[in-house]
Amino acid sequence: MAYIFQQILNALQLGSIYALIALGYTMVYGILTMINFAHGDLFMVGAFFCFLLAAYLHLSFVPTLLLSMIGVAFLGVIIERLAYKPLRRAPRVSAIITALGVGLFLENFTLALSPYPKHIPQLLENVTWTVGSISISSLQVLIIVLSLILMLILDFIVQRTKAGMAMRAISWDKTIVPLMGVPVNKIISLTFAIGTGLGGAAGVMYGLAYPVIDPYMGIMVGWKAFICAVVGGIGNIRGAMIGGFILGTVEIMVGAFFPSTYRDFVAFTLLLILLIVRPYGILGKPQPQKV
């Protein structure tokens, strides 16, 4: 019983990190119908920012988190301006390949600067509370709670603010909205800033939970988060959150009851079955075909 509870906590921890990254994919997709394959690598950059700030500047947790988020968001906006903006009218797939290129660039640039894996210093004292036979680590609680808070803030921004309304409007119709006086470029930049900022936050938290980081860590995590976004229904923000928690749970539970090498196999097979049953994800709606 205690074991299961422990695994649920682990699942929530991993799930919230996946969900944060998946949000970045889904937000960019919603607004540009483009898959930003560099997103997983921006997550990696977040973890490396965290390492730099904590190891060299000896900052404490809160400034590290905030500065990493801002740094990654800034990088995200620059990438959008330099690499993606010129391709807005180009075929969709050119933008995807560009994103793959940007991702490769980030990976290898980081690798060139830091050839060996890095170890993030402990930023927070990890307290373990014991309730009955269950032990809860403060780090896990922090990651879960913080992710939930970030998601709530995002949900508020998208649903309640004027900028959020503009985002939803652009994802609804890309040709009319600019005519209504919505500053499309600014809104797209804002979307990238928020989406990649969340990815950066996920990088920091991942670094706290699994402190050894390397330049290629973003690839698998990134692809898996992308899968979460698709499982939830790509373009759908709440779907991305749900997808993240589903994949986190599946991975942890498979790891808990089977040899851990089966994890990917089971997770991806479940994904295939889910996509065959619900081809447009859990919260996604099939695009009606106009004939």
Added chain:
Amino acid sequence: MAKIKSIYENVMSRWQALTDFKFFWPLFMITGIAFCMAASTYEFIDLYVQLILIYVGINIILTVSLNLINGYMGEFSVGHAGFMAVGAYVASLLTVHVFPPGAQNLFFPLAILAGGLAAALIGFLVAIPSFKTRGDYLAIVTLAFCMIVKSVLENIDAIGGPRGLLGMEKLTTLPWVFFWTALSVWVIRNLVYSNFGRGVLSIREDEIASDLMSVNTRQVKIIAFVVSSFFAGIAGGLFAHALQFINPRMFDIIKSTDILIMVYLGGIASIAGSIIGAVIYTILLEILRPLGVWRMVFMPLMLVLLMIYRPRGIMGLKEARMFTPLRDLVTEKLWRQKKKEAGDASP
């Protein structure tokens, strides 16, 4: 400049006429293989260059075959490395464990063919979800498939699990690579310029309209996936016997990304583009080797710049004349002659 262009046109049209000659391709194969054999026996081509040419050939097979799905059919498959893995493992297991050690050279083509067929079978299975799922969702299906293949290979201890498989002899030689590369280019070209190929293209242009114009879209998708994965499997088998060592990690998403880059660098829906893309990418990576880690920093930057200034790649949607069959032009010419004669006769 104009003169160069006219010479080019002239050469190309002659080449085209040549390729339509019935015995051209068999002759091309025989001379090519003979040349490659001579090259590898008498070593008038440097061994290092030979090795690079082998990788160029394998990459051409991978790129041309992926272009069938991603370029001609307009889907976005990211699982090509998975088919390659199937081919590599099946072929290697056959040469290492099944075929007698003395006669490896004789059985090598059979092993490669078996690898291709196994990959084609898997390709058939992947085609089934593509009936209903399209675009990003199909991309995820192929991605999941690639991950599942890798995960399955890692979990079977009998074939080495995550440690991989060794013991293959170095059977991939320049003549064989030449043979399979030329065969894949020829077959895919034939497919593209048949009515099945027009079906593939019409699915990219407008799937509903294509279905309503009597194109059996399911059949077309199966053909495209089976042919594409067959050649990916062939490339996998050649790759395994060139490197003499494989493990599941070689065939993960990073490998798929490599192939994707070659396809879009060269340009979609173009055989010439695919060949150019594969050649440039493979050779550039070799030339930039002295740069060390920074090589892989410059390559993606160049890719991004190319995409910004030429979003469709080097040859996007264009085909070099040497790959378009002359028969259409000849038929059209004959038809016009006939029409003119009929027109002259009737009034």
Added chain:
Amino acid sequence: MPLLKIEKVTHRFAGLCAVSDFNLAVEPHELIGVIGPNGAGKTTVFNLITGVYRASEGSIKLEGQELVGKTPHQITKLGIARTFQNIRLFKELSVLDNVRTAHYGRIHYTPAEALLQIGRFRAEEKRITHQALDLLAIFKLDEMAGEKAKNLPYGLQRRLEIARALATEPKLLLLDEPAAGMNPNEIIQLMDFIRWIRKTFSVTIILIEHQMRLVMGICERLVVLDFGATIATGLPVEIQNNPKVLEAYLGEEVAV
């Protein structure tokens, strides 16, 4: 026996009735018009006949053969072809290839023959190319056979779409708003053109149209749809004076 017999066909989208209890019997060689205000379900009827949508209820028979449940390419092969309201050519393919693609249902070589260029492949390709060029010549498009479809002017694109549909050798041709975007002069030409197609290819035609002049001018029989329901059928003259039609279709003008 009627060529096409539609009985009690109903189609719902998420509870909304797009077409309800639609009945129609089409005799060979007829020219029938389907009219009605925007959103009346006209295109949905075409989509049901051609198998793009599967009818929720009812039966559609072509020469006695049930079509409900068949895929679009099966139905096309049985002899129904159509054009689209907003032109849906294969834009990046040449004019010739647009037409040749439509031969897919009637090719006599197998994939293996095509891949290896053996057997019937070359002869068949020659036949298909000849037939496609013949058809293009009839439509005066043969001079542009090598041009990409997207580069044709609008009027020729419409013409090519009809040629492509006819390349499937249909018995029944469905035209979805063939006069869209045409001026009155062009509409008069189009009327002759449609009559000529019916005669030359001996097809039966059903067309959807907004342009009253065209419909009244060439159709022998009309079906009027409103909110998915059939509100009138009959000769053009009868329809013109039917109060129900005037109310639904020309409501505003009656009010004035």
